[in-house]
Amino acid sequence: MTSEFDPARLAAIARDLRVLILRMIANAGSGHPGGSLSAVDIITYLYFRHLRIDPERPHWEDRDRFVLSKGHCAPALYAALARRGYFPEAWLWTLRDVGSPLQGHPDMRKTPGVDMTTGSLGQGFACAVGIALGARLQGKTYRVYAMLSDAELQEGVTWEAALAAAHHRLDNLIAVIDNNRCQTDGFTADIVAVEPIDEKWSAFGWDVQRIDGHDFVQIHAAFQRALQPRGRPHVIIADTVKGKGVRSMENRPEWHAQPFTPEQAEVFIGELFEGGSS
Amino acid sequence: MTAAQPNREMYGKTLVELGERNPRVVVLDADVAKSTNTYRFRDRYPERFFDLGAAELNMVCIAAGLAATGWIPFASTFVIFASLRAVEAVRTSVAYPKLNVKIVATNAGVEICGDGVTHQGVEDLAVMRAIANLVVLAPSDPVTTRLATLAIAEYEGPVYMRLGRQPAPVLHDESVEFRIGRMIRLREGGDVTLIACGNMVEHALLAAEELAREGIEARVLDCHTIKPIDREEIIRAALETGAIVTAEDHSIHGGLGAAVAEVVTETYPVPVRRVGLRDVFASSGRDPKTLLARYDMDYRAIAREARQVLALRARQR
Numbered sequence: 292m293t294s295e296f297d298p299a300r301l302a303a304i305a306r307d308l309r310v311l312i313l314r315m316i317a318n319a320g321s322g323h324p325g326g327s328l329s330a331v332d333i334i335t336y337l338y339f340r341h342l343r344i345d346p347e348r349p350h351w352e353d354r355d356r357f358v359l360s361k362g363h364c365a366p367a368l369y370a371a372l373a374r375r376g377y378f379p380e381a382w383l384w385t386l387r388d389v390g391s392p393l394q395g396h397p398d399m400r401k402t403p404g405v406d407m408t409t410g411s412l413g414q415g416f417a418c419a420v421g422i423a424l425g426a427r428l429q430g431k432t433y434r435v436y437a438m439l440s441d442a443e444l445q446e447g448v449t450w451e452a453a454l455a456a457a458h459h460r461l462d463n464l465i466a467v468i469d470n471n472r473c474q475t476d477g478f479t480a481d482i483v484a485v486e487p488i489d490e491k492w493s494a495f496g497w498d499v500q501r502i503d504g505h506d507f508v509q510i511h512a513a514f515q516r517a518l519q520p521r522g523r524p525h526v527i528i529a530d531t532v533k534g535k536g537v538r539s540m541e542n543r544p545e546w547h548a549q550p551f552t553p554e555q556a557e558v559f560i561g562e563l564f565e566g567g568s569s
Numbered sequence: 570m571t572a573a574q575p576n577r578e579m580y581g582k583t584l585v586e587l588g589e590r591n592p593r594v595v596v597l598d599a600d601v602a603k604s605t606n607t608y609r610f611r612d613r614y615p616e617r618f619f620d621l622g623a624a625e626l627n628m629v630c631i632a633a634g635l636a637a638t639g640w641i642p643f644a645s646t647f648v649i650f651a652s653l654r655a656v657e658a659v660r661t662s663v664a665y666p667k668l669n670v671k672i673v674a675t676n677a678g679v680e681i682c683g684d685g686v687t688h689q690g691v692e693d694l695a696v697m698r699a700i701a702n703l704v705v706l707a708p709s710d711p712v713t714t715r716l717a718t719l720a721i722a723e724y725e726g727p728v729y730m731r732l733g734r735q736p737a738p739v740l741h742d743e744s745v746e747f748r749i750g751r752m753i754r755l756r757e758g759g760d761v762t763l764i765a766c767g768n769m770v771e772h773a774l775l776a777a778e779e780l781a782r783e784g785i786e787a788r789v790l791d792c793h794t795i796k797p798i799d800r801e802e803i804i805r806a807a808l809e810t811g812a813i814v815t816a817e818d819h820s821i822h823g824g825l826g827a828a829v830a831e832v833v834t835e836t837y838p839v840p841v842r843r844v845g846l847r848d849v850f851a852s853s854g855r856d857p858k859t860l861l862a863r864y865d866m867d868y869r870a871i872a873r874e875a876r877q878v879l880a881l882r883a884r885q886r
């Protein structure tokens with residue numbers, strides 16, 4: 292979408308998506324709120340400002356691709372896809388149900404707009420490297436975006452893929468790391484530390500930027516810069532807050548996959564509109 | 570008295586018990602300690618606990634190294650990641666050198682529900698059973714989960730054990746004799762034998778009740794050890810009941826059903842029918858009952874297969 296860059300409009304959309312995420316997970320009875328909320332500002336920017344896509348033609352050959360490598364945060368992606376009109380919003384209330392087109396983790400064969408099946412940490416990113424390679428082989432000019440989590444930086448395959456992408460100089464590939472500094476068992480720094488992330492990716496041959504992943508002005512600048520070919524793949528390290536927007540969830544690893552009721556969801560939604568945080 | 574609880578919960582509690590008894594026991598996890606219940610050991614013996622983060626292949630290799638230095642590592646993650654992402658480490662770094670590593674994986678089968686295919690471990694029995702030197706277990710209830718955990722700590726050598734995520738009823742007496750490689754007979758019957766593992770043992774018992782109302786007496790065997798499989802008990806079932814149905818929350822390919830059919834066809838061929846996931850990827854789901862029914866893997870499917878296997882036997886005679 293190439294409308295004017297309007298951070299206030301994007302913030303309003305992101306807030307709506309947060310409401311959908313919370314209601315969707317509560318309704319399903321399980322899911323991953325914390326990481327969906329940390330990722331949703333960037334996903335909003337991509338789907339409502341940046342990606343060259345056409346919801347009418349989810350299989351359009353020349354579309355930009357987006358791979359949610361941290362596939363457990365599917366609710367954030369589903370909310371964006373529904374709002375962009377890839378499928379009816381009613382589908383959101385079937386999340387995780389038997390036979391639903393919205394599976395617990397993204398399924399490229401069931402959900403229009405999903406470009407790669409993901410959910411096993413690390414694999415989505417490596418698949419995105421393959422897509423970028425395939426696009427270049429075909430002489431296509433679309434971009435390939437992949438969103439990773441900080442815990443994915445602990446998987447060996449992530450670094451194997453990072454090496455391969457740099458080796459093949461895939462400057463049509465843009466990775467974004469949702470660095471919310473939390474994983475399932477606690478704070479990433481206490482489990483297996485991954486910092487300094489920027490130095491690692493630099494050493495692996497990537498063009499590195501580091502931003503506040505909830506500031507649309509910084510998000511916009513980083514993705515604009517990543518459009519310029521530099522002969523190497525791009526990574527945007529987005530420092531984020533797990534549970535962003537819901538005060539009582541923010542920066543609490545225990546909200547990684549904790550279930551909550553529809554009534555609790557409404558309390559969380561109330562918090563969203565108190566703080567004006569995004 | 571043992572209470573109904575998820576087998577993974579009983580596993581975590583038994584690890585604490587083991588930690589007390591045996592100072593050589595160490596525990597590893599890959600960022601799912603709350604789910605696997607290894608957090609119970611972590612909270613009690615933090616100096617003997619290592620969380621390797623989202624790095625399952627690495628975790629199994631590190632466990633191999635710890636075993637090589639005399640420790641008894643229990644390495645836990647979800648079935649899917651232990652049996653597929655980390656499997657070459659299980660084979661080449663653990664089973665081949667016969668290192669004393671216990672891989673205990675939770676969240677087996679389609680019953681996990683919400684997360685869907687990416688988190689359903691339904692190929693592990695097939696994969697692990699094909700690996701030499703490896704003992705493969707799938708206990709059914711909290712009582713046998715505790716006994717199995719204690720037994721594999723005693724056993725010197727590589728072990729893989731799968732456990733379910735959902736609450737499991739108590740099916741066995743506290744005094745039950747648990748031996749690796751020996752099935753447990755839960756119900757006597759002479760018409761047909763139902764052999765099941767893990768969460769499907771409960772379904773086999775329910776199926777046996779349904780069959781009993783129709784005048785069919787089913788023997789029910791809890792096959793907690795998939796490898797080495799209890800050949801004697803299978804041959805006895807073939808000889809004495811002449812018809813067998815297997816049930817597992819796993820692909821019909823290569824798991825318990827395959828192991829039983831291999832023994833039967835090589836020794837005393839009688840009809841065998843298998844209940845399991847029939848060569849499809851299952852959906853997400855919101856509750857295990859609906860999901861198992863949808864994929865034709867519940868007690869009704871077992872009872873129906875029992876009737877069919879009896880019809881098959883009647884035709885053969």
Ligand SMILES: Cc1ncc(C[n+]2csc(CCOP(=O)(O)OP(=O)(O)O)c2C)c(N)n1
Pocket residue numbers: 323325326327329361363364410411412413440441442443469471473474475533547599600601623624625650654
């Ligand atoms: C290979 C693999 N191992 C383990 C898991 C289970 N799991 C799901 S999310 C997660 C880690 C959560 O932390 P992070 O990836 O940083 O996600 P975020 O905080 O952004 O939600 C784990 C271990 C998985 N999906 N894939």
